[in-house]
Amino acid sequence: MSDERWPPVTEATVRDLARSSSYNRGQSYYERGAVGEVVRRGETVRADVEGSQYQPYTVTIEFDDAGVAHTECTCPYDLGGICKHRVAVMLTCLRDPERVDDRPPVSELIEGTSRERLEELLVELAENRPEIAEWIESRLTPVDTTTSDTAVSVNIESIRKRTKHALPKPGQRGHSDAYAEAERMASELDDLIEQAQQALDAGDGETAVEILEAVTEVLATNRWYGLLPYDVTELYETLGLLGETFAEAMLIAELSESEREQWEQRLSEWDEEIRRFTGRPTLAVAADAAREGWDDDRLQQTLDGSLTDGKLEVDEPKFVAGLTTVRLSALERQGRTDEYLNLSRAAGKTQLYAEMLAREGEIQAAVDCATENLSTPQSLLEIAQTLRDTGNLIAALDVAEHGLTVDGFRKARLAEWLRDRAASLGKEDLALRAAIVAFEESPSPSTYQAVEELADDEWDSVRSELLESLREQTPASGHAAEVFLEEGLYDEAVGVADRSGSSRVVKTVVEAVTVHRPQWVIRTCKSNAEPIVEQGKHDSYETAVRWLRYAGEAAREANKLDEWREYVETMRDEHYQKYKLRPMLDDLLEEFRSPVDSEVSSDG
Incomplete structure (x- = not known):
């Protein structure tokens, strides 16, 4: 954002938050002007976006000191990542910051306003908005706090x-x-x-x-x-x-x-x-x-600090919290911090122990505990987030930086988190290193673009290293093909598609290289269509025809349309008994009528 009060949010950040299809559609929404008035109050942005329904969808974006903290949209999208409407609003903020109407937060608006005036406004709002009245009633009716502080x-x-x-x-x-x-x-x-x-x-x-x-x-x-x-x-x-x-x-x-x-x-x-x-x-x-309860003698020894690290035997179930975890929650809720630390340490709950140290201001102890004892990117990321939430950003970066040296689940997520936070604090070398790790762990156009934005003058050498690492990756990530396609490295993209075994990856490459590698497209699409037809998978005939259509488009580019038509006609005739398939192939041939056929038809 151009305003220095905003954290540095880039288009790469938006790409990371959305699936590629949502990002592309959101960009289309932005370009066609679907985003209405954009209002910022404090660290919150709201805007209406025209969608497929009569009423526009309302988007809310909340920022914090290091980037996007939370997003919401009233649309029903729930397929992973942020929706196209949120993408469109973020792109508006990035590309057209002058469109953002900066207004004071509500807390500032009501500051100094009398209680009587606030009550008048609330009643007026509730009378005009029935759902607000219902919300107030649901919050006030069931629970009645008595004069006692503890009941x-x-x-x-x-x-x-x-x-x-x-x-x-x-x-x-x-x-x-x-x-x-x-x-x-x-x-x-x-x-x-x-x-x-x-x-x-x-x-x-x-x-x-x-x-x-x-x-x-x-x-x-x-x-x-x-x-x-x-x-x-x-x-x-x-x-x-x-x-x-x-x-x-x-x-x-x-x-x-x-x-x-x-x-x-x-x-x-x-x-x-x-x-x-x-x-x-x-x-x-x-x-x-x-x-x-709390009656076990060994538990009491643990709570008073008599047992040392890992000495309390714990058998926690999968999928749900066990009794030790619940006891820790109860101790935290009651403010029994020393007993919490004693129990978490004796039970080997190292991550919870480190998180409590961080919340209690024992920052260096929390950092040491995390870096010396935790061995997964996920656990180190959660400690880093706790440190950041307590205002200890440098310590958070130290823990996350250590996470770059650890292999395991969600290392890419840790690297992306560190990349964005380090960039927001001006630690460019660390941000670049984290960006490279994020790309290596989860190669995609968005992580690739993020490295490019951070590399600056070093981009040429870094780019060569990234592409080489992508070539050596086994098995190749499906998103690797998208990176190669963006760089115009079509043969590499074709290689990824051939090795992937994924129809989604093959489809992505086919659509991109039809002009550049038509022979491969023809061969590949035939090999995807033929098993469906041969095995009589009638529920998948539309998929087979879709592959054949891709092959037809490539044949047109390669001046091989007559050969393609002959191939499809032969398939139709050999499988004439498949009554559902035949008319679909007839319609497909009609789509790709040759110029000669069209002239004959018009003369007739």
């Missing part, structure tokens, strides 16, 4: 009603909306679980238990499992959060031994019911918490 009073019957409302409605929505129903259910349950967490924050474990009991009992006693798809991540995360929060409540609430025994039994029974949907334990950790 929260709730309407449990309201909690039950809201949980029942969250359940999927049989017959109300079609199958195509089942995913939307699951997401709605997750969202509404999240709001209820948040109320229990607010009670825990106030130290009121008993009220948290009441809320969670009401929610869980409704879930366990109603048959909703068969109404939803089993692959909605949000709902699994919500049910996992329910189990973790219930476990915390068991640890924080003051319960008698008999009450704990009763809760262990109830939670185990409910877990069996909810497992019908999840297929894995959800409330088992809460049952464990009810049974064990």
Whole structure:
């Protein structure tokens, strides 16, 4: 951005955030002027973008000191990366900064305004916007904070009603909306679980238990499992959060031994019911918490610091938080920092230990712990992000820089994160090194462009090294073909396509090299179409015809159209019994009628 108050966001940053198809469509939206008024208030940009619906979509972009912090759009896109509307707004900010209307943040607007005036404005807004009134009512009605600092009073019957409302409605929505129903259910349950967490924050474990009991009992006693798809991540995360929060409540609430025994039994029974949907334990950790509490002698030795690093045996389950993790959450929520550090260190929870050190201001200790003990890019990235969130940017860069030397999952993500943060702090050499690693780990046009933007005068030599590393990559990344295509290295792109075994990669290269390598396109497209036709895969005939159409376009470029037509006619005649295929091939031949055929037809 041209304004020095903005962090350095580049078009490469936008490319990284979006899939290539979304970026290209977003650029088209930008070029045709689909972005309406762009307003910036503080670190937030909002704009309306004309889309496929009558009403424009609203885009929100939030920035922080090192780049794009968060984005939202009211469109239904959910295919990975940011949507085309967000791309269009970001490109507008980058290319036409003068279009951005800079206005004061709302916090500045209302500063000094009397409470009476603010109430008038809020009432007026709610009267004109019914959804605002409903939002206010949902926030104020269920929870009534009493005069006590440690007790929260709730309407449990309201909690039950809201949980029942969250359940999927049989017959109300079609199958195509089942995913939307699951997401709605997750969202509404999240709001209820948040109320229990607010009670825990106030130290009121008993009220948290009441809320969670009401929610869980409704879930366990109603048959909703068969109404939803089993692959909605949000709902699994919500049910996992329910189990973790219930476990915390068991640890924080003051319960008698008999009450704990009763809760262990109830939670185990409910877990069996909810497992019908999840297929894995959800409330088992809460049952464990009810049974064990804090009474174990070895646990007490750990909390008072008697046990040293890694001396506490921990058996954590997969997919859900185990009891040690939940105990750490409870200790953090209660502000028992020393006990948190003792438990995380003794249990070998090194990442959590380092993160707490960072939050407590023990910055060098956190850096040392992370760089000496953590061995995955993902864990080092999360420590770096924690350090950055606490305002320790240089320490964050140190940890992330160490992550460049470690192999493993999400190394590319760590390198991209470090690249952008280092660039924002003017550490150009580090930013370039991180950019190169990001490209080597995940070659793509966006990571390639990012290196070019940072390399400056060194670009020629760096470019040669990048392309050479791409040639040596085994197996070659599908995006490597896109980089070669951008550089006009068609033979290298063809080689990647041949080795990839991916129809998506082959299609990308075919579309780009039709003019430059028509013989390869013809040969490749035939080899992709023939198995579909030979095996009689009637549901895929359209795909076969699409490959043949690509071959026809290449044949036209190579002046081989007559040979291509003869090939397609032979295929049609040999497979005449495939009634669905024949008319499709006839239509394809009609698309590629030769000039002679056209003249004969017009004369006739």
